[in-house]
Ligand code: BDR
């Protein structure tokens with residue numbers, strides 16, 4: 001059976017590829033998409049999600065706009081230095097993809113998420129959990145779990161977020177967790193089955209020139225041309241801001257985990273989210289040696305089979321191109 005997936009995201013260049021992978025992989029039935037402020041404002045990332053789905057022939061997938069700001073903090077961090085003013089800029093400035101043909105569905109994200117997730121779970125007779133894949137701040141997911149604790153029995157959560165060591169937007173903080181630490185804490189302490197794909201793994205999914213070449217050389221098409229533009233912009237900003245020779249394509253790694261967990265090495269560990277330190281708020285504190293004695297709450301991915309990851313991404317991009 002295909003895996004049932006709900007994707008929560010903030011597109012975002014790497015989110016765009018996560019959307020394509022979730023929407024075009026034959027292993028997944030994508031139930032819908034929610035958005036949250038992060039890489040850009042919620043209005044912009046919602047518009048971008050609709051643009052990506054339309055460009056990839058996935059306009060039948062509904063998008064619902066979620067939280068405009070974190071649970072307790074005044075405003076989202078935003079990330080124009082990596083994703084541009086639109087959140088999905090191309091090399092010419094401005095959005096890389098054409099305007100979407102339709103709007104987001106009305107309603108509040110946690111409510112729509114619950115309706116769609118519980119309907120899909122029930123449709124499967126309660127035997128198949130829905131994969132809630134979150135590749136942005138965890139605000140919508142935290143609100144969903146707080147409003148509907150019964151959903152904890154219906155889902156498996158996989159997040160792109162956190163790190164064991166060095167962070168990206170802080171010394172020990174990864175952006176998605178740092179954007180809404182209280183929401184992340186709620187999710188990590190919820191008791192829901194949880195897998196984390198941290199920076200240590202996503203920093204091995206590097207968009208090298210040979211990866212770009214693989215996107216490009218498959219019968220050149222307008223769609224794949226736009227994908228190459230998108231990856232080129234992302235490579236430029238990553239090399240300027242972080243001195244990465246090739247940019248890491250974080251978010252599709254979490255979707256790949258749902259498609260093929262056997263591509264990953266992982267460990268069940270205790271992970272807590274720091275919410276009160278002046279130095280490290282937003283850190284995922286990973287108890288590698290079990291020293292706290294606290295119950296293990298998170299499967300932490302440690303390594304990924306990178307060539308097979310790119311095979312999955314290429315197959316999805318090329319399938320999107322055919323529609
Ligand atoms: C994460 O932050 C966002 O900017 C990316 O889309 C990814 O989800 C990486 O830290």
Ligand code: CA
Pocket residue numbers: 009010011012014015039135136251
């Ligand atoms: Ca993201």
